[in-house]
Amino acid sequence: MIEAPAAGAVPTASLVLGNTKHRSRIRQSRGERIFGVVNVVILLLAVAITLFPFVNVVAQSLSSEKYIDFGLVSVWPRGWDVSTYGLVLKDPTFWINYRNTVVYTVVSTAVSMVLSTMFAYAVSRPELKGRKFFIGMAIVTMLYSGGIIPTYIVVNKLNLTDTIWAIALPGAISVFNVLVMKSFFENLPDELLEAAQIDGLNTYGILLRIVLPLSKAVMATMILIYAVGQWNSWFPAFLYMDHSDLYPVTVYLRNLIAGATGAQDAGASADGNLTQIGANIKSVTMVLIVIPILFVYPFIQRYFVTGIMLGSVKG
Amino acid sequence: MSTETARLRAGGGGSSRPWYRNWQLYTLLILPVAYFVIFRYLPMAGNIIAFRQYMPGGNIFGEYWTGFDNFKLFLADPGFWQVFRNNIVLGGLALLFGFPAPIILALLLNEVRNRGFKRFVQSATYLPHFLSVVIVAGMIMQLTSLQGTINHFLSTVGIDKIAFMQDPGWFPAIYVGSEVWQTAGWGTILYLAALTQIDESLYEAARIDGANRWKQTWHVTIPGITPTIVTLLILNIGTFLGVGFEKIFLLYNPSTYATADVISTYLFRVGIQSGSFSYAAAIGMFEALIGAILVISSNMVAKRLTGAGLW
DSSP: OOOHHHHHHHHHHHHTTTTTSSSTTHHHHHHHHHHHHHHHHHHHHHOOOOOHHHHHHHHHHHHHHHHHHHOOSSSOOOOOOOOOHHHHHHHHHHHHHHHHHHHHHHHHHHHHHHHHHHHHHHOOOTSTTTHHHHHHHHHHHOOOOHHHHHHHHHHHTTTTTSSSSHHTTTTOOOOHHHHHHHHHHHSOOOHHHHHHTTTTHHHHHHHHHHHHHTTHHHHHHHHHHHHHHHHHOOHHHHOOOGGGGGHHHHHHHHHHHHHHHHOOOOOSOOOOOEEEEEEEEHHHHHHHHHHHHHHHHHHHHHHHHHHHHHHHOOO | HHHHHHHHHTTTGEEEEEEGHHHHHHHHHHHHHHHHHIIHHHHHGGGGGGEOOOOTSTTTTTTTETTHHHHHHTOHHHHHHHHHHHHHHHHHHHHHHHHHHHHHHHHHHHHHOHHHHHHHHHHHHHGGGGGGHHHHHHHHHHHHHHTSHHHHHHHHHTOOOOGGOTTTTTTHHHHHHHHHHHHHHTHHHHHHHHHSSSSSHHHHHHHHTTTHHHIIIIIIHHHHHHHHHHHHHHHHHHTTTTTOOHHHHHOOOGGGHHHHOOOOHHHHHIIIIIOHHHHHHHHHHHHHHHHHHHHHHHHHHHHHHHHHHOO
């Protein structure tokens, strides 16, 4: 249904634009027209496959469990039931964990941004003696990581377990992000920075009052990259947090899911009244975790693409 | 302009100043360097416990030397080689199917003339990239559960229900399928960027020579993005062993260990859950070394062939 007008619109548009648009299809053969239609159909199919799991989760979150148990819910909600949302939202652990996610995201994004900016700016300055050494020091960690076991031991030894720092510190600097920021800083006009220096601004003043205001786009990109990463993260918390009221909501969801597979870990924070966690409850939790991401999605998409392009330009 | 710059340089800016006059710049490095030392280099040094006996709560560098005992132990352990094999199979399949997917998608998108439609497809297919792996795992489990859509579909066409998540035979397909689902859309970005760099006059010339759209794609478009394809292929080969630990950890269970257990999940269970830290560190070191060798050598190949690498 949908593909017919879309496919029809394609040749018309290119005929109108015929002479100016690249690869005009004035002498469009029958085969090419068929290809145009098939192409749109294939892409719509790809979109359908990509979106189906989302639609399915939303449908299940609004369906009554009976219908889900009979495998009747795929695209549309069956046995309309919004009370599951009430059930999840009434669970105090869910709220505590959700608030933890917000706090962890804000704090660790701030830590990451401060550390990354300081490092990227310092190594972007040609007058920094030994900058090759410092850059090398960062890049080595991209190639060879100590691994999970020694990192776990170090975090434990520093007594960071059960604190926010176990989440915010070990992965605070992403070297890839630092390299993107560094190449951006390097491309700022030198004259501007030197003029600021002559005007009596010291290094900190230049960074805060000249460089950062000129780098809003790259800073916004980095904030989003770090924040989305932290919002979605669950493993460090799973590894380093021992109490359910310290979990982020991703670990809350993980425990709901793991309960269904019979995996280990008894610290599940599910509502005690529920002997078996229904698919609708899991779906509601998933929806509630994804909603903020969808909310910022238009920005994320644009900025992330900018970030990835900046990263690849730097060769 | 140039005289002004010269004046500014004479005024004391630039690199002519002795290093200690830039001390403020060095203060910016204190915290980040401390971070690298504590959270990146200390764990690297901590790998020494692969050669020493570590006691929980004791010295992070271990108590006494054990030499290569841990390495000998896991290299002689058939369980290790099983997960090693699984690792190569899952990583290899993910590369085999996950690598071409964004190229095909980008080529199809490139043929779309309607900008709105193109943007719509991009927005939709980028979405999975931004999901938490926990959400992805949750979606996979619901879709593949006995009450899930896939089994419902199977039963309507008269096929018996399949317990996908309990069947080791299905795990590679589920893992690889979900990887493709998550990465195909996002992976198009670099290809789409490369596609916009192709010289318009090449298409013009091809058309004058009578090339139809298919021939234009074959002789202009694909050669135009070949350097990008080669670079990304080599870099992906370099990292193919680094399979998605978190996703596998969320999706697997004892009944699927036969195909799902990989090096990282194995050493996590052995090390952190069972407490054999030194033994697990030895395995981790082995894995990290292979990974580093693969990345460095593939980067060298990429640089030699295409002039572009990771660094």
